[in-house]
Amino acid sequence: VKEIRLKSRPVGMPTRDNFETATVELRAPGPGEVQVKNLWMTVDPYMRGRMNDVKSYAPPFQLGKVMDGGAIGQVVASNDPSLKEGDLVQSGYGWREGYTAPANTVQKLDTKGLPVQAFLGVAGMPGLTAYAGLLRVAGLKDGDVVFVSGAAGAVGSLVCQIAKAKGHKVIGSAGGPEKVAFLKSIGVDHAIDYKAEKDLTAAVLAGAPEGIDVYFDNVGGAHLEAALNTARLFARFAICGMISIYNATEPPPGPRNLAQLIGKNIRMEGFIVSHHSDLLPKFVEDLSGWVKEGKVKWQETVFEGIDKAPDAFLGLFSGENTGKMLVKLA
Ligand code: NDP
Numbered sequence: 001v002k003e004i005r006l007k008s009r010p011v012g013m014p015t016r017d018n019f020e021t022a023t024v025e026l027r028a029p030g031p032g033e034v035q036v037k038n039l040w041m042t043v044d045p046y047m048r049g050r051m052n053d054v055k056s057y058a059p060p061f062q063l064g065k066v067m068d069g070g071a072i073g074q075v076v077a078s079n080d081p082s083l084k085e086g087d088l089v090q091s092g093y094g095w096r097e098g099y100t101a102p103a104n105t106v107q108k109l110d111t112k113g114l115p116v117q118a119f120l121g122v123a124g125m126p127g128l129t130a131y132a133g134l135l136r137v138a139g140l141k142d143g144d145v146v147f148v149s150g151a152a153g154a155v156g157s158l159v160c161q162i163a164k165a166k167g168h169k170v171i172g173s174a175g176g177p178e179k180v181a182f183l184k185s186i187g188v189d190h191a192i193d194y195k196a197e198k199d200l201t202a203a204v205l206a207g208a209p210e211g212i213d214v215y216f217d218n219v220g221g222a223h224l225e226a227a228l229n230t231a232r233l234f235a236r237f238a239i240c241g242m243i244s245i246y247n248a249t250e251p252p253p254g255p256r257n258l259a260q261l262i263g264k265n266i267r268m269e270g271f272i273v274s275h276h277s278d279l280l281p282k283f284v285e286d287l288s289g290w291v292k293e294g295k296v297k298w299q300e301t302v303f304e305g306i307d308k309a310p311d312a313f314l315g316l317f318s319g320e321n322t323g324k325m326l327v328k329l330a
Contacts (some may be wrong), residue, residue: 123284
């Protein structure tokens with residue numbers, strides 16, 4: 001089977017040359033092991049940080065070694081009583097077509113009628129990120145006007161729809177006219193094409209003249225400044241990601257208007273989804289309700305084949321995806 005390895009560490013924007021493909025033989029599963037054929041793998045923005053050799057909440061990828069990340073596969077051979085051939089499993093063994101591993105390092109997946117790949121997106125880690133960030137970290141409450149950046153992505157598009165399902169006014173920002181049309185199709189009240197706007201603060205105010213109460217940040221930079229400029233008293237900012245600076249070679253200063261936190265009594269809080277896994281059962285219950293009621297829809301952008309995995313990953317930084325970016329392996 002083929003796997004993708006980290007060939008070199010990027011400086012600035014990564015390129016295809018930072019990755020290499022290798023072919024490996026899978027051994028038959030020993031006692032307590034399973035062999036799995038991967039069906040889907042995910043590429044996510046946080047993996048950019050793992051390409052650097054720095055200590056962070058996720059360990060760095062190792063040079064010359066296979067990369068890892070979320071994947072969903074099917075058991076093809078089992079030497080453990082907990083799993084049998086044909087079972088669907090979720091694992092951290094992404095960026096490869098298949099693997100042999102201890103059965104206790106993979107989780108059996110009950111799809112509850114959803115497409116399997118939804119568990120890498122709307123019903124998986126990005127979905128829980130949206131839910132925990134909006135409802136717990138930002139503490140969404142009645143009447144809040146919500147501003148979401150990266151609004152057409154996996155996390156952002158669910159944040160928008162949860163806020164709409166709860167009756168809020170939502171301002172969403174994403175790059176390009178197609179994404180604006182997508183945002184309108186999921187009920188966003190005022191959709192901003194940030195690539196066509198010179199003044200983001202004015203663009204937010206055009207949709208929310210009264211100002212915003214919640215900002216869900218996926219992007220950082222100019223979007224964060226616009227959120228500070230348009231925030232009302234006691235606004236809450238859930239700082240989920242800052243993709244606009246992930247490829248910066250020099251960390252940018254600012255935000256220049258951070259002092260607005262004080263006068264406006266803004267609470268700004270960063271978070272990592274893994275610290276909110278206690279919300280998983282409630283999230284799954286709420287999500288399935290919203291899906292049944294037609295209040296949550298999701299979109300995927302799919303690249304086919306392991307050879308395309310680096311392109312899918314790079315595409316996150318040029319906005320090639322609407323909704324979740326995925327790689328279909330089989
Ligand atoms: P997305 O599906 O949103 O994909 C990334 C999107 O970011 C692209 O489609 C692109 O959309 C946008 N983008 C890329 N570069 C820029 C830029 N320079 N300025 C503005 N927008 C840009 O990814 P996810 O939904 O998986 O992740 C969204 C954010 O949430 C990321 O910041 C990620 O790191 C973070 N995250 C945080 C987690 C946590 O636990 N805190 C967990 C999961 C994700 P466009 O065309 O609109 O530019």
